[in-house]
Each structure stands twice: as structure tokens, then as C-alpha cells.
Amino acid sequence: MLKTISHFFHGSRVSDGSDAKIGHAEGDGVTLHVQLRVLDRDPYLCLADERLRLISVFxxxxxxxADMDMLSGPMRRRVIAKLVPLGFQQVSGGVLENAALDVRMYMPKFRALGASPFDATRDTPRRPQDYYILTPTQTACQFIDHYPVDxxxxxxxxxxxxxxINLLRVSDYLEKSGKHQIFAGAIGHLKFVQREAVEAEPLRSRRALR
Structure with a gap:
């Protein structure tokens, strides 16, 4: 465990993608990845992971x-407004679709007040070419479940x-065995990194969407 945790502070190997459950897209999907990079220009949005097909909303x-971990109305409106110019249309409350590319974006439904952020996508199946739109905390949980710890x-x-992200909530819902417990050893370091980030610009003056 000590050898694994040491990677947290001294860098890690570059993944070959073998531990990711969702692979890179081909053809039009690659073009879409490039188009979605426009989201990174908005401080409230980012294409958090191309292989796992995750979009994070600040x-x-x-x-x-005890804070609720869910996409609020303003968070949903923000991402919808940015995806419409890329050819996506809202086809239901939590689904946007680009029919020309046969790609859908899913905003998982809020499960329950005490639901684990690790279960955010459990009841929202998707195809290999589709994306999830998640809170930052839910996005982090996807990283923990799909990638090696480092x-x-x-x-x-x-x-x-x-x-x-809500590191307290992540910590509360880590499993008591396996790589979740190895990951628990990095929580303190991540709290330090996050604290420094929120005390400096550009984050310090940013406010939640209203």
C-alpha cells in the first residue's frame, strides 16, 4: 500500500486505457471529442475524460x-445552452441527442438524499458512444471506479x-476493502490540493450557478 500511495505525490504512469471500461471513439466520435473541447473555455464546464466520456459541471x-450531490436547474441549463450549438437537442428531461452523430448525453436523475455518488449512473445505461453529464463529485467517483488508484x-x-469536489462525501462512501481503501490514503493530499486551489484565482472569485 505504501508503494502505491507514493505515486500520489511523485506522479503516475500514463494509462494505456486497459483499465477504462469505455474506449476511445472512432470516426465521427473523434471529431466530436474535438468539438466538445469548446466546453473547456467555459469555467463552469469541462470535458473531464474522453475515454470515460464524462462532462463535468462546476x-x-x-x-x-450532507450537501446534496445533484445537477441543479442552473447547472443543467448551462450545459444545455453550450451543447445546442454543437447539434444536440433535448429529447427528454435528462437526455440530449445529436441525431446526425447518433450520440446522446445523459444527465442522471437524482436518486435520493443519501445516495452514494458512486451510484450516480447505476440506473442510467448508455451505449459506448454516449456521454454522462455529472457533478464534479460524481465525475471523481467514476475515476476511482474505472482507473487504477494512482x-x-x-x-x-x-x-x-x-x-x-465534495471530498467528505467521497470519503464517506468509499468501500471498506479493495482499491477504495487504497484510495482513502490519498484523501488528505487531495484536500490540501483542493484547499490551495479554491484560495487562489481563478477559483476564489467563482460562485455557484444560480
């Missing part, structure tokens, strides 16, 4: 462990300097 700077930590560090 939530807040600071959290309490790569998950590296990905989360890159995320939290743009979109802070």
Missing part, C-alpha cells in the same frame, strides 16, 4: 458532507483545480 467551492488520483487532481 458545482461549488466548498462543501459539507491514475484516479492524478485525474482527480487535474479536475479539482477547475471543479472542486
Amino acid at each position: 458545482d461549488d467551492l466548498r462543501y459539507d458532507r 491514475e484516479a488520483v492524478t485525474a482527480i487532481k487535474a479536475l479539482i483545480v477547475k471543479h472542486p
